[in-house]
Amino acid sequence: MLTVQELFKSVEWDRVAxxxxxxxxxxxxxxxxxxxxxxxxxxIVPEPNVDGTAVFIEPFVDCDGNTYHDVAGVTPGCACSFALDFCSFARWASFFVDAKVFDNYSSQDAVAHILYEMTYVSFDDEEISHLRNELEEIVDSALMELFSDVT
Known part of the structure; x- marks a missing residue:
């Protein structure tokens, strides 16, 4: 299966732009x-993709009739999808691209949607990492507070 990095390499920047x-x-x-x-x-040197995460993109229409494109991750054997916004660029590079993506999107449009999702938080990988760490701390703190009230 094609990786995100391989997909990027297959399309020239001018077409993606x-x-x-x-x-x-x-x-x-x-x-x-x-x-x-x-x-x-x-x-970029891709991180290992040990869980076999694949990116999929699918169009969806909201209640107002606006069409959006959901870019998310899936892993083999899991029926749910998950957000990839806070992943490092090296992690993104290693993700597979679900073959069904190309049923609805050209390679250049797929790269454009993936690039938009990759940079939704920031164009800076270090800033994304910093924000991910802050978010994890907030979640950990909230969970600790929640569970301390239970006992």
Missing amino acids: ASLVALYPEEKPNLEGYAQVYHRMLS
Whole structure:
């Protein structure tokens, strides 16, 4: 199965940029940030994908009739999907791309949607890591408080 990094390598930046602007016109001022992350993905050393996580993208329509594109992760044997927003770029590089993605999306559109999701929190991998750690601390603190009230 194709990895996210291999998918990025299969599509030239100019085509991805065109898709980004077509799919997310409000992101045009941020193309430089997207370009930096795109080019970094071409040479980054992927983290091991020990659980076989795959990225899938599917369109969905909200209650107002607006179409969105859900980019999420799935692992073999698990029926649920999960958000990938706070994953490192090296982790993203190792994810497989679910083959069904290409039933609905061209390679360049798939890269554009993945790139948008990868950078939803930030264009800076270190900032994403910092924010992920802060979020984990908040969750841990809330869980400790919740369970301390139980006993």
